[in-house]
Amino acid sequence: MSGRVPRLVCTAAVAAQAALVPVAAVAAPGPQEPGQRSVSELLTDLQKLYRQAEQATETYNAGAERLKRQRVEADRLDADLGAARRALRDSRTQAARLALQQYQGSSTELSPYLRLLLAPDPQQALAEGHLLGQLARERAETVRRLTTNEKKAADLAGKARRTLDTRVALAQRQQQARDDVQARLHDVEKLLASLSAEQVTALARTETDGAAAAQRSFLASGVLRGLRRPSREGDEAVRYAVRQLGKPYQWGATGPRAYDCSGLTSQAWEHAGTPIPRTSQEQWARLKHIPLHELRPGDLVVYFPEATHVALYLGDGMVVQAPRPGKRVKVSPVAANPVLGAVRPDPGGEPMRRYTPPELPRGALTKPHARL
The missing domain is CATH 1.10.287 (Helix Hairpins)
Known part of the structure; x- marks a missing residue:
């Protein structure tokens, strides 16, 4: 290209x-x-x-x-x-x-x-x-x-x-x-x-205006109900994904220098000790579906009717994703793309008793590359 x-x-x-x-x-x-x-x-x-x-x-x-x-x-x-x-x-x-x-x-x-x-x-x-x-x-x-x-x-x-x-x-x-x-x-x-x-x-x-409007509408629907604690594996997956912020998107890539959307999510969970399918369609088809109101950090949010995009839920209505060619791994609003549903790679994982979210790099939520 x-x-x-x-x-x-x-x-x-x-x-x-x-x-x-x-x-x-x-x-x-x-x-x-x-x-x-x-x-x-x-x-x-x-x-x-x-x-x-x-x-x-x-x-x-x-x-x-x-x-x-x-x-x-x-x-x-x-x-x-x-x-x-x-x-x-x-x-x-x-x-x-x-x-x-x-x-x-x-x-x-x-x-x-x-x-x-x-x-x-x-x-x-x-x-x-x-x-x-x-x-x-x-x-x-x-x-x-x-x-x-x-x-x-x-x-x-x-x-x-x-x-x-x-x-x-x-x-x-x-x-x-x-x-x-x-x-x-x-x-x-x-x-x-x-x-x-x-x-x-x-x-x-x-x-930018469209993404903000979609997020406001999504949050106003009440579908997200409070902050849930991740499992220990989910916490590991989230922290791995956060460490990849700023790395370039590259189609077909699974790291460590670049990722596509499902390459990032599959490698995050591989690092956490729970291998999952490679592609967004297989992740949607083979992992356990959960209601959006049960989202917890580490779960995967799948987008579009064909399940062609996936991101890792960070918490507080935000996801970590590798968005598209020319962009970099970033933090985005969960509703920045049309949500198809959510899946959980570790449905048997017990929530952590105490959870401190990972610290994000300065400007991760405000820099232009952090928006779709």
């Missing part, structure tokens, strides 16, 4: 939320020139482009996780296949030794019945017959192991081939997802480059 995007995005401070302000419902950029569209229309266009870019990013992240799991499975199958081939080689060696023994003894060895009739000591002959029976059973077991190991090796070889085919297909889809993200970001760059200085200023003002 061109270096122009971060500079323009940071300057414009345009939002990726679709419901902050009462804007006209424009499904896509119209045929008009940017100078002919209203600020509301421009903001709607940019909101849509950012959402598309973020959705493409989460699709890319999900593909990366599937590819990672497939590589682990391929490595496991390779190890199992190697062990099966070694066992098959040993079984074939034993079978060859057995065939040689049978060939060498076939011309001189009497049948067990004749040996019993001609033996000077029938009791000894019976004991030898028992030994012969045991040897026969061992030979049969050798043949059984050979057959079993041949089948196991063939099955594992087939699974390994299918796993390799799947890895190739996943890698191709991953490249397509990467291209899609870059195309979406190029659309953002193109639109931002077309804006005048007056339009940039107006967009920033509209965005």
Whole structure:
């Protein structure tokens, strides 16, 4: 992506939320020139482009996780296949030794019945017959192991081939997802480059006013009911996220130098000792849903109907998030984006008896980069 995007995005401070302000419902950029569209229309266009870019990013992240799991499975199958081939080689060696023994003894060895009739000591002959029976059973077991190991090796070889085919297909889809993200970001760059200085200023003002109005409305609804104490793991996740403030957003990144939205939340909880899914959609689908009035620090707030954005709840109506390309990890109002719901990574975690919120860097709540 061109270096122009971060500079323009940071300057414009345009939002990726679709419901902050009462804007006209424009499904896509119209045929008009940017100078002919209203600020509301421009903001709607940019909101849509950012959402598309973020959705493409989460699709890319999900593909990366599937590819990672497939590589682990391929490595496991390779190890199992190697062990099966070694066992098959040993079984074939034993079978060859057995065939040689049978060939060498076939011309001189009497049948067990004749040996019993001609033996000077029938009791000894019976004991030898028992030994012969045991040897026969061992030979049969050798043949059984050979057959079993041949089948196991063939099955594992087939699974390994299918796993390799799947890895190739996943890698191709991953490249397509990467291209899609870059195309979406190029659309953002193109639109931002077309804006005048007056339009940039107006967009920033509209965005700030919209975020403040959305937060006031959210808090006035009474959905947040007092300060709740986090679990010990939740406290660790919050403190990790706060330590990342100011680091740049980068799509597909999981730290330590940069993050995307779900990269930040997943790494915060990984650091706290509770691994969670990588993407915002999987976090929404697989973690325990909780009512918004039960939010406590460390919970995850998920945004947009497609669950394409996620932030970590800080408390007091604020979240820590990695917002979008060109921005940095920051503290934001919980309602700065349209809230889909909340999930708790540690539903069994007991609240701490005493809790002191982490100290935020000076200006974290007031600097321009702390606003959407």
